[in-house]
Amino acid sequence: MSAPFTVPGLDEATAEKVVSILQDRLYNENEAALILKHAHWNVTGPNFIAVHEMLDPQVDAVRDQADETAERIAALGGSPEGTPDGIVRSRTWEPFAAKGRASTEYYLKALVTYYDSLIKADREAIKELDELDVISSNIVQDHVQVLEQFQWFMHSHLV
Numbered sequence: 001m002s003a004p005f006t007v008p009g010l011d012e013a014t015a016e017k018v019v020s021i022l023q024d025r026l027y028n029e030n031e032a033a034l035i036l037k038h039a040h041w042n043v044t045g046p047n048f049i050a051v052h053e054m055l056d057p058q059v060d061a062v063r064d065q066a067d068e069t070a071e072r073i074a075a076l077g078g079s080p081e082g083t084p085d086g087i088v089r090s091r092t093w094e095p096f097a098a099k100g101r102a103s104t105e106y107y108l109k110a111l112v113t114y115y116d117s118l119i120k121a122d123r124e125a126i127k128e129l130d131e132l133d134v135i136s137s138n139i140v141q142d143h144v145q146v147l148e149q150f151q152w153f154m155h156s157h158l159v
């Protein structure tokens with residue numbers, strides 16, 4: 001994927017590496033938005049309304065993160081891939097395991113596990129981006145801070 005342009009001060013080879021790292025984050029963020037909605041629709045039992053309503057702002061936030069990541073890729077001269085088959089083809093992490101109508105506890109535990117992998121992957125991306133493009137690193141840093149807050153919300157339901 002050769003970029004016809006990139007941002008000033010970044011060479012094309014570096015921009016392509018940054019785009020590749022950001023594309024993995026975009027797949028993960030787009031998938032997270034789908035998974036959070038799936039949980040929002042399927043949770044049942046004790047604390048239903050609290051968990052059901054807690055999840056929608058997380059969907060919105062993660063969608064905004066995906067938009068920011070995608071537009072950073074575009075600004076760097078890359079082409080953000082937002083298709084579902086791209087997510088499935090490129091997934092390097094464990095797929096979300098929770099299926100069907102089930103308790104809030106079941107879904108929250110599955111979401112905490114999913115957030116573990118999402119947050120770890122963001123932190124790995126930050127380490128690489130710090131060496132390549134601090135502006136892109138800052139974007140992912142902003143994202144992971146919000147995800148860590150959301151994971152705290154989930155942990156707090158499970159104590």
Ligand SMILES: [Fe+2]
Pocket residue numbers: 040056
């Ligand atoms: Fe809804």
